[in-house]
Amino acid sequence: MKALGKHVVAEFYECDLNAINDVAKVEELMLEAAKRTNATIVDSIFHSFNPYGVSGVIVIAESHLAIHTWPEYKFASVDIYTCGDTVKPWIAYEYLKSAFSAHNISVIEMKRGIMSSYDGELNHKASLKEISNE
């Protein structure tokens, strides 16, 4: 099965509030997580909500990382979506698991952009000429 990307979907329950309640701290941890995967960071947005809660996304050349925190539930929801073989999403997962001191976790990995069932069948791969004409 050939897939373009790996998407780690992690739900961190019972987190350390110090790690998920402050926008600057969350941004620092997420950027460090992204760097540790070997990703190339393109841009990021981090935002704090009133009265509390943080949302943040990091666009990487290899897809994205995202986080939403609910301090009132000690909960942080994280997506680590990477493509290519050189970037390792699970390194970011392990780093954040430790940084958030999460006591309960639900995590899965999804394959994104599964190509094998189409190859040779539907000939859906665009020719480079077709793209360059756009």
Next chain:
Amino acid sequence: MKALGKHVVAEFYECDLNAINDVAKVEELMLEAAKRTNATIVDSIFHSFNPYGVSGVIVIAESHLAIHTWPEYKFASVDIYTCGDTVKPWIAYEYLKSAFSAHNISVIEMKRGIMSSYDGELNHKASLKEISNE
């Protein structure tokens, strides 16, 4: 089962290249999709890659939308993650499905931040006082 969010994970195969190859067009479509869900848009990043491919994320007050396109495979990978009852992620899905003219689609909805199994058991909900002390 009480969940904080809904996350629609959509894989759009065999898309119209005109809709997924141009960063301005992708941004326009994604922002329109976000608006149609009734979300409050906080900020967004859209980026085009060399030689082609677009990545974009929109932070909404109710979580985020993200897209990555592989024009060489006529493929667009979309995440629509919302929380609360007033924002409707499937409206964005339907809009993008049509806008991309996708001929093959794989789509699932994940519940994010499932709380029911913890309520009353682990008492993991932080008190407001605890948070305000951070």
